[in-house]
Structures are given as structure tokens and as C-alpha cells.
Amino acid sequence: MGKFQIKLQPKKYDAIIVGSGAGGGMATYVLANAGLKVCLIEAGPMFDPAKDSNQLKNPWESPRRGASTKFRPFGDFDGCYWGWEIDGEPYTQAEGTKWEWWRARMLGGRTNHWGRISLRFGPKDFKHKSIDGLGDDWPISYDDVKPYYDKIDKLLGVFGTNEGLVDAPDGIFLPPPKPRLHELFIKKSATNIGIPVIPSRMSILTKSINKDRGECFYCAQCGRSCKIYADFSSSSALIIPALRTGNVDLITDSMVREVLVDKEGLATGVSYVHKPDMQEYQVSGRTVILAASACESARLLLNSKSPQHPNGLANSSNVVGKYLHDSTGADMGGIIPELFDRKRYNEDGVGGMHVYTPWWLDNKKLDFPRGYHIEYGGGFGMPLYGFNWGIENLNGTYKIKGKQKEAGGYGASLKEDYRYFFGAHLGMAGRGEAIAREDSYCEIDPNVVDKYGIPVLRFHTTYTDYEINQAKHMKETFSEILHSMGAVITWGGDDNKENNYGLHAPGNIIHEAGTVRMGDDPKKSPLNKWAQAHECKNLFNVDGGMFVSQGDKNITWTILALSMRTSEYIVDQLKKNEI
Amino acid sequence: MDRRKSLKALALGTVSAGLLMDACKLADKKEADKTIVAKEDNSDNPTGINRMKEEMAHYKEETSYTFFTPEEMVTIAVLADIIIPKDDVSGSATDAKVPDFIEFIVKDMPEHQVPMRGGLKWLDLQSFNRYQNAFTDCSQQQQIEMVDAIAYPKKAKPEMQQGVSFFSLMRNLTATGFYTTEMGGKDVGYMGNQPNQWNGVPADVLKQYNLAYTDKELKECISFS
Numbered sequence: 001m002g003k004f005q006i007k008l009q010p011k012k013y014d015a016i017i018v019g020s021g022a023g024g025g026m027a028t029y030v031l032a033n034a035g036l037k038v039c040l041i042e043a044g045p046m047f048d049p050a051k052d053s054n055q056l057k058n059p060w061e062s063p064r065r066g067a068s069t070k071f072r073p074f075g076d077f078d079g080c081y082w083g084w085e086i087d088g089e090p091y092t093q094a095e096g097t098k099w100e101w102w103r104a105r106m107l108g109g110r111t112n113h114w115g116r117i118s119l120r121f122g123p124k125d126f127k128h129k130s131i132d133g134l135g136d137d138w139p140i141s142y143d144d145v146k147p148y149y150d151k152i153d154k155l156l157g158v159f160g161t162n163e164g165l166v167d168a169p170d171g172i173f174l175p176p177p178k179p180r181l182h183e184l185f186i187k188k189s190a191t192n193i194g195i196p197v198i199p200s201r202m203s204i205l206t207k208s209i210n211k212d213r214g215e216c217f218y219c220a221q222c223g224r225s226c227k228i229y230a231d232f233s234s235s236s237a238l239i240i241p242a243l244r245t246g247n248v249d250l251i252t253d254s255m256v257r258e259v260l261v262d263k264e265g266l267a268t269g270v271s272y273v274h275k276p277d278m279q280e281y282q283v284s285g286r287t288v289i290l291a292a293s294a295c296e297s298a299r300l301l302l303n304s305k306s307p308q309h310p311n312g313l314a315n316s317s318n319v320v321g322k323y324l325h326d327s328t329g330a331d332m333g334g335i336i337p338e339l340f341d342r343k344r345y346n347e348d349g350v351g352g353m354h355v356y357t358p359w360w361l362d363n364k365k366l367d368f369p370r371g372y373h374i375e376y377g378g379g380f381g382m383p384l385y386g387f388n389w390g391i392e393n394l395n396g397t398y399k400i401k402g403k404q405k406e407a408g409g410y411g412a413s414l415k416e417d418y419r420y421f422f423g424a425h426l427g428m429a430g431r432g433e434a435i436a437r438e439d440s441y442c443e444i445d446p447n448v449v450d451k452y453g454i455p456v457l458r459f460h461t462t463y464t465d466y467e468i469n470q471a472k473h474m475k476e477t478f479s480e481i482l483h484s485m486g487a488v489i490t491w492g493g494d495d496n497k498e499n500n501y502g503l504h505a506p507g508n509i510i511h512e513a514g515t516v517r518m519g520d521d522p523k524k525s526p527l528n529k530w531a532q533a534h535e536c537k538n539l540f541n542v543d544g545g546m547f548v549s550q551g552d553k554n555i556t557w558t559i560l561a562l563s564m565r566t567s568e569y570i571v572d573q574l575k576k577n578e579i
Numbered sequence: 580m581d582r583r584k585s586l587k588a589l590a591l592g593t594v595s596a597g598l599l600m601d602a603c604k605l606a607d608k609k610e611a612d613k614t615i616v617a618k619e620d621n622s623d624n625p626t627g628i629n630r631m632k633e634e635m636a637h638y639k640e641e642t643s644y645t646f647f648t649p650e651e652m653v654t655i656a657v658l659a660d661i662i663i664p665k666d667d668v669s670g671s672a673t674d675a676k677v678p679d680f681i682e683f684i685v686k687d688m689p690e691h692q693v694p695m696r697g698g699l700k701w702l703d704l705q706s707f708n709r710y711q712n713a714f715t716d717c718s719q720q721q722q723i724e725m726v727d728a729i730a731y732p733k734k735a736k737p738e739m740q741q742g743v744s745f746f747s748l749m750r751n752l753t754a755t756g757f758y759t760t761e762m763g764g765k766d767v768g769y770m771g772n773q774p775n776q777w778n779g780v781p782a783d784v785l786k787q788y789n790l791a792y793t794d795k796e797l798k799e800c801i802s803f804s
Binding site for chain 1: 626627628629631633634637638661662663664666668669680683684687688726730731732733734743746747750751754755756758759760761763764766767768769770771772773774775776777778779780781783784785787788790792796799800801802
């Protein structure tokens, strides 16, 4: 390493955007198309699904047959670089906390591998405190956001159906794919016991929407990212088109260290370390838009201390990092004997469920305050590492072609067993709303830095009965559905009070939000209703951090709508020289 | 985007999807100039699938040595072919090169190393106690007798329990290694992983399970005639 110096980028931009996921990608797209000059800084490398996806690779093309690694925890072909741990970038936990933190490092971030589940918030999701007294209301309502949901439905594409459900609002949908066999089984039985099953809502193009993106060809590998851009990735649908405007300078492999401010306390730009040469750089902009993911953006603000902002940038409320919450999650799976030895056909479909269950009950009658939706899985999955692991738990329990066999075994008889059970499994997962609490938070660890010298986060999170009782209800519901379809539970059926009914650790569902929340009161929220910092009017945050609560809906679609709304506001304000 | 064109080209597997995206031809040099993008060095990537540079370094490291001895590999091959032999549907585990997979996977997942090495040793000691020969030196009948003592978790004798754990692991790894090959995928009948048009459950299958799509589904869902 040579002499230490900080290199200043000569150009001054209209906006510096930190992070290229859903929020950052949308901000880049809107600003670039409005003619503004944008510098987009991404911590990870370039990634273009058209070139870099592992879509359509066969299992045997991976030496580990698609197994998970620390580099790709969702599997060797998965479209996300890094995950639960990143070499040289630790984080810490307070005693008694188990927070699992997912961090992607690539252009497009997690949107390359996400589940494409695209659910609007309903009107109640913005005003839960007014309903049950818990948490806080958003400073905006569904009516403020609806025009943007409509715009992104059209711009990005989402399939589904209009069902007239107030809490799962109608949208502008492409046609959904027909349910698969196990989904028809679920639909029939669940509906019979009063649980609705409707077409899922996923950001996958069953019909072409523009000349830049292809139409889905049903390989079920959205998680690998799509070579023809038929599913939503921030890279595919927003950043790569934005690059074509000529208004975007993209800096990859660069970790932003700090947001810089002037003596008035206004943001002037950011400093970052460029990983390939490990040199320090600074770049100037009229606005700074943070979209590094909820916790990373909070970290950045907390690490941006100055005489004007001694408690971290935009943090005299001391709220940055607080109200951290994730979706809840609990699951269960089983096997349907009626589906043993079934006829083979290509059952891939899209990369996820063709049907789902939106929250259907009244929480006033239950012992937990917020709802959850149910996601379903099953069918003929591609054989990958772990294929039919533990067959000794199955092949002695059921007769195979009329023969009772001894559990375990080997030989031609065993091969017959693997064929017999293929495609008879199914699973279901609940994704619910947790209560955002002030005492659930991340802060800067006073002792630890990462390999770039940036102080790391320390997490303090727990779940309460609000979430635990919800998980118990999920398990009871899954059990009912599985029994009603004649399925036998094979996993997830033994959870109980001792392990919080199998409730996943916070962070594990990878929908974290709340750390830089919006609100009308600057003493209780760092951002105003435009996701603009109360104390620094040219600073914005457009990732999950800005959420006050998250409904029982995966947050990506709302991140995109809110980021578009804020970005249009920024364009307006910049053009008027208000910021 | 012409769907038929993209399907055809991708099915052939010869055309990089990048070429299909006419609109994305970043032959706009000005875009290339304006991006300060770190060059991902893929010249070194022998794997054929998309890898980060850290993954490539890791792969190099773990393939730089051999774990199992030649004798252990012979035992693994014999066991694998007992577990998954050639039958009238498909070949054997060794036909599908499962032992090579097992050699790699224990380096990739070190938690398998002690159970596998220890299990192989346990097996040889058992064989020697019974037949005065290591497992692979026993006759075929003796080998099957030995396997029968550890292949059935619910009826094995208590003193065989370590062998049962080893054999279950061996069965799991063999099956994983076999069914994730082209031969194994065909055997079990996986028909996906190719561009196609999902038009729902085939009519004869619907009939078999007494199911049908509703009028609403037929109207609203995407259909291919």
C-alpha cells in the first residue's frame, strides 16, 4: 500500500445513490430518466443476469450439485453473491440476541435472487396503531402510495388477479400461471376449511411488457436471476436501462464509508473505499440517497458523525437503528400418499408458488395482533444436493407398489423407492407481521471494525408473545391444512413452546425494515413523509429502513413504490433548487 | 423480445442470452466509458458456471489435494454400487462417477470427513472380525451379509449402530451423487430445466385425481393452446 491519500472525483453529481437494490435501482432509474446526473455506488461487483446467471445449468455442472456455500447460501446456482457472513465484514450481537443478517454484495443486490413475491400494502397496513394501539402509524396512507403501486405494476410487471380484497388490494396484473397439482390439492382442502387460496402475485412477466425484457419460459429458476430479464431484478429492469440514458456513472466494488457534510450540516457527498485498489475516494453531489439496505443505511448514518451531527447524521432523535423488525416465519411440510408413483411431466412453472393464502382472520378475536400470509411449495423439484436425503424415514413407513419394505436398504429395490416418492412432497411457510419496537435495534459496536476500518453493527433483537403466538397459530393452521388433504407431516410438526413454535430468528426471513423510519415528528423519526431527513434536507433513505411497519406483505413492492414517489419528489425539488 | 426466438436460442444453449437482448447492446461506447466498473477477472474460471473470484479461489484450494486413499476409494465404489446398482432403468453409481463426487464433497463439506473415514475403518474392522478380510477382499456374499447388518436402521442390532449411521450417510451421499447426474435425473423422471410453456396439469392427470380448473382459472390464467 502506497502513501495514504484521498482521491476526489472531479465531477459533481445531482445525486449520489448508495446501493443498487430495489430502492437504489428505482431512484437511479427515475433520476436518470429525468435528465439528472447520477453516481450510483455499489459495494459488490457488476452483475448482469443476461451474462452472469446460472439459469438452465444442470445439477451436475456444479461439483457440489447445487449445495449451499457461505458464498451462496441459497445454493450453488443461486443469483446472490454472499449472504449470512461476508469475509472481513463481521457484525456482533448483544447477549441474548440472535439476529441473522443477510447482506448481498452485487449490482442489483438481493433483487437478483429474491422470491418475486410482490404484495401491495393495504390501507390498514399504514395505520395499524390507530387500529390496535401498537407501534406507530405511517405519516402517509394507502391513497398516497396507490398511484405509485399502479405505476410500478405497469413499469415492472406483476402477475395476479383482482379479488376485491381490501387488505390485498387490486392491481394492474398480468395473467397468473395455472396452479400445479399439489396446489390444486391445497386449494381444494384449504378452501373446504375456510382458508382462502388465490393466485399468487409475483413480479414475473407471463406476458411481455416492453421490448427490453423477455417473456417467462417457466424454468422455475427465478432465484438464479433471469437471462432474458423476465423477472424483476433491479439490475435487469432499472439500472441497465438507466445506464442507457448516459446519465449514470456506476461505481462497483466500492464500500461507502461515510456521508460528508458541510458546516451547515447539509450533505455534500460521500467517501468510499474502492476494493480493487483499496484506495480512498470522495465524490460530491447535490443530494445523497441511501439505499444500502435497512441496517447498512442506518450504519452509514451512525458512522457519519460531524460537529453538525454529533450523534450521527440526521440522528438527533436518537432513533436511527431502532424499530428494527423482520417478517416472522414458521413452516411445516409433509407428503401426500395419493401422489406416490405419479405420472411425470414438466412441472417447473415459475420460480415459486402459483397460489397463496392472504391473511383471512380478524385479529381482534385472536391472541396476537397482526396477520400473516401463507406461501406454498412442492412438486417435481430439480434433483440437487440432498435429494431424498433420509429415505430410511419414508420407505419403511409406506407400502411401495403394494409391498411392505424394511426401512433403509439398498439396490434395485432402493432405486424403485426413490422413483416412487418423487414429487409427493409439499411445504408451507407463514410470513407475518412483527411489531416494530424501539427496544429492537442495531447500533455501532464500540470495539469492532471491519476490514475497511468501518465500525460494525451490534444487534439487539428479541421476539415477544406478539410474534410467538402468531407462529403457534401458523403451526396449527398448517397442521389442519395438511391433515385435511390426507397429507402426513414429515417435518416441522414437533415444534412447541420450548422453541417458540419454530419461529425463525429475526433477520432470517430477510425482510428487515424500520431502522431509518419516516414520521411527522422529528423527535421520533429521522425521515419525513418523503423519506427525506428532517435534519438534512438533501439526504434521503429509500430502502427498507424508511418503513414504519411492514404489514404481512413482503416489502419489496412497497420499497419500489415509495422509492419512485420519493425520487419524483427529489427531481421536483432539485429542479426548483429547493435542495 | 421475440419469445420464440429467445426460446429457440436458449434451448440450443449455444447462444449467450446477452446476444438476444438487442435493446441491451451496450455497444453504446459512451455507456462503457462512463461506468467505473471493476473488471471481474473470469479468465481463470475453469468451472463453467458463474463464480465470484472468492469462490474460484476456494475451489482451487479444495481441489489441490486428495482426501481418500486409493484403498478407501475402492471401498466407496463397492459400497456405492451395492446401494445403487445397474438395473433395467439406469446404470450404477460408478457408471455415474459417484465416487468422484464423494471425494469432492467431503473436501467441500469437512463435517463428512470423520464420519466417512471412521465409518470405512469401522466397516473393515467388522469385516475382518467376521471374515478375516477387509471389506473389499471379502466374497460378494460376505459383503452383502455385512451390508445387511447395517442397512436397516429399524432392525439392526444395537452393537451395529455406528455402522448403521455410516451406511445411512453413505446411502444419502450416493443417492445425492447419482440422482444429480444426467443418468440419475432421467431415471427418476425429472423433466424440467428447459424453456417451455406451462399450460397447467395435463388433462389425464387432472382426471386421475378428480380435479379440474375452475371457469375463473380458465379465464384468468395464462393459457397456451
